Amino acid sequence: DAKTTQPTSMDCAEGRAANLPCNHSTISGNEYVYWYRQIHSQGPQYIIHGLKNNETNEMASLIITEDRKSSTLILPHATLRDTAVYYCIVRVGNGGSNYKLTFGKGTLLTVNP
Amino acid sequence: NAGVMQNPRHLVRRRGQEARLRCSPMKGHSHVYWYRQLPEEGLKFMVYLQKENIIDESGMPKERFSAEFPKEGPSILRIQQVVRGDSAAYFCASSVDSYEQYFGPGTRLTVT
Numbered sequence: 001d002a003k004t005t006q007p008t009s010m011d012c013a014e015g016r017a018a019n020l021p022c023n024h025s026t027i028s029g030n031e032y033v034y035w036y037r038q039i040h041s042q043g044p045q046y047i048i049h050g051l052k053n054n055e056t057n058e059m060a061s062l063i064i065t066e067d068r069k070s071s072t073l074i075l076p077h078a079t080l081r082d083t084a085v086y087y088c089i090v091r092v093g094n095g096g097s098n099y100k101l102t103f104g105k106g107t108l109l110t111v112n113p
Numbered sequence: 114n115a116g117v118m119q120n121p122r123h124l125v126r127r128r129g130q131e132a133r134l135r136c137s138p139m140k141g142h143s144h145v146y147w148y149r150q151l152p153e154e155g156l157k158f159m160v161y162l163q164k165e166n167i168i169d170e171s172g173m174p175k176e177r178f179s180a181e182f183p184k185e186g187p188s189i190l191r192i193q194q195v196v197r198g199d200s201a202a203y204f205c206a207s208s209v210d211s212y213e214q215y216f217g218p219g220t221r222l223t224v225t
Contacts, residue, residue: 034213043117043204043216044156087155099146099169101206101214103155 004088009108012082018075020107022088025069030092033064034101035073037084044087044103047073078111085109115140117207117217125223126195134190134220138207145188146214147180150202162188195224 005023012018024033034049048055048062050071055062061074075082087106118137126132138145143164148156149172159172162182170180177195182188192199202221206214 041202041219043206043219046213046215049213099144099161099208099214100158100172101146101148101156102158103148105155 004090004104006086006088006104006107008105009110011110011112012075012078014080014111014113015077018078018082018109018111020073020075020086020088020109021070022073023070024088024090027068027090028092031090032092033062033068033071034089034091035060035062036087036089036101036103037082038087038106039081039084047086078109080111080113083109083111117205117215119203119205119217119220121220122218123221123223125225127225128196129194132192132195132199132222134192134203134205134222136188136190136205136207136217138188138205139215142207142209142215144208144210144214145182146206146208147188147190148204148206148216150204150219152201156204159190192222195222197224200224 032049032051035047036044038044048057048060050062064071085106085108087103117139120135145162147159149159150156160180161169165184177193179191200223202219204216204219206216208214
C-alpha cells in the first residue's frame with residue numbers, strides 16, 4: 001500500500017471548517033483513500049473513503065486532487081467532540097491482501113472553544 | 114444494529130497468566146480483524162479471520178498468541194503466559210467484505 005504523509009497536529013476553532021491534508025504521491029490507480037479517526041481511548045471510527053471523485057457523507061467531505069497525489073478531509077463545522085487523531089490510509093479497494101489497515105501517526109486535530 | 118462488541122473492556126493479568134479477549138462482530142459481518150495499539154503508537158494489524166478460518170496471521174507474534182473465530186460465538190484472542198510488553202489496547206474490527214472495517218471499543222490489557 002502507498003505511504004501517506006500527514007501533519008502531526010492542527011488546531012481549529014469550534015464552528016469553523018477543519019481541513020486536514022494528506023499526501024499520497026505514490027498512490028496506485030486501484031488504491032482508495034480512507035479516513036478514520038480515533039477519539040481518545042476509543043476504537044477507530046470510519047469516516048469516509050474515495051477513489052478519485054470527491055465524496056461527501058453526513059460526517060465529512062473528501063476532496064481528492066485530479067492527479068490523486070493528495071487529498072483533504074473537510075469537517076464543515078467542527079465541534080469539540082471532533083477532537084481526535086485523524087488517519088489517512090491508502091489501500092487497494094478489494095481482493096488480495098488489501099484488508100490490512102496500516103495506521104501511521106495521523107494528525108491530532110484539536111478543536112478549541 | 115449493535116456495533117462491534119468487545120469484552121472485557123479492561124483486563125488486568127499478572128505475568129505468566131493467560132488473557133482471553135472476546136469480540137462479537139456486527140450482525141451480518143463474517144470478517145474479523147484484530148489490531149494492537151501499544152502505548153503512544155499506532156494500531157498494528159495482527160490477524161484476519163473468517164468463520165472457522167484464519168486467513169492471515171502475519172502480524173501475530175510467533176509465540177504465545179493465538180486467535181480463533183468459531184462457527185458459533187465470538188472471536189477469541191488468546192495470549193498465554195503474558196509479559197509486561199503485552200500491555201496494550203487490543204481492538205477488534207469486523208466487516209461484510211474487505212471494504213470498511215468497523216471497530217469495537219477495545220480491551221485494555223494491563224500486565225502487572
